[in-house]
Amino acid sequence: MQMSWTDLSTNIGKIWNTELWKSGEAQIHLSQVVIALTLIIVGVIVIRWVGSRLVKRALSSGNASQNTVFAFRKLFSVLAYVLIVLIALPVAGIPITIFAVLGGALAIGVGFGAQNLLNNLISGMILIAERPIRIGDIVELEKERGRVEEIGNRCVRIRRYDGVHVLVPNSYFLEQRVVNWTLVSADIRSVVTVGVAYGSPVEKVRELLLQAADEHEQVSKDYPVEVIFEDFGESSLVFNVYFWTSVHQPMDIRRIQSDVRFKINGLLNTNDIVIAFPQRDVHLDTLKPLEIKMTQSDA
DSSP states (O other): OOOOOHHHHHHHHHTTTEEEEEEEEEEEEHHHHHHHHHHHHHHHHHHHHHHHHHHHHHHHHSSOOOOHHHHHHHHHHHHHHHHHHHHHHHHOOOOTHHHHHHHHHHHHHHHSSSHHHHHHHHHHHHHHHOOOSSSTTEEEEESOOEEEEEOOOSEEEEEEEEEEEEEEEEEEHHHHHOEESSSOOSSEEEEEEEEEOOOOOOOHHHHHHHHHHHHHBBBOOSSOEEEEEEESSSSSEEEEEEEEOOOSTTTTHHHHHHHHHHHHHHHHHHHHHOBBOOOOOOOOOOOOOOOOOOOOOOO
């Protein structure tokens, strides 16, 4: 027997008004949950859209730094999400006091199942407040080095030298040792090591190394370039060139070091100074002269 529209609407109405939970006079029906979830989802979409628009407008104006803008966006998002929930529940007919009853069970569930999530969420707020790392900083972890691109609710996104993105939990930056190369300033001291052959004019070598670093446009003129005669090596006279440069990308240091090495190689070659390489001298000590026999091939 075919079901009539009246029967169908009656069944849908029963499902829509299905009671999901009841405690005393407090009741929660399926219809209330659906309405609340719909309002929350729509609210989240609107908040994200408004947040992205505000960030783009603030960054394009140039009146605020990138870190300030993203910190404001995160604070705005958290407050807006809480407000959306507080509005959605009463509109759907779900009393806020219901959470007083569910609070105990919810706290136990959170304690066992979401402690890592809450730890990273709170750590993210601390990172934004104390700012031990900021967007754009060059950081070095145990096995990773790269540029901070985003500080999220759960993790920090870092872009490595090779372009690969690494996601690191927020709590790691508060619990582990982290080197922030640009925390106070973007100026970083770098070093290039070169070894020249024994017998080379060391004063001339020092002059050429200073010239190679001074002539690079990205080497800071606010700090002096230093050349240190480091050691008498096994196969070379070892010199270190120390200079300062401003770093904004993870590859900046390596590019500048490479340019300085190119310049050093050219200057030393022009002045007939040999860049040393590992070598060994073999001495034969025998009781009698060695017999050497030379033969001529028939071919």
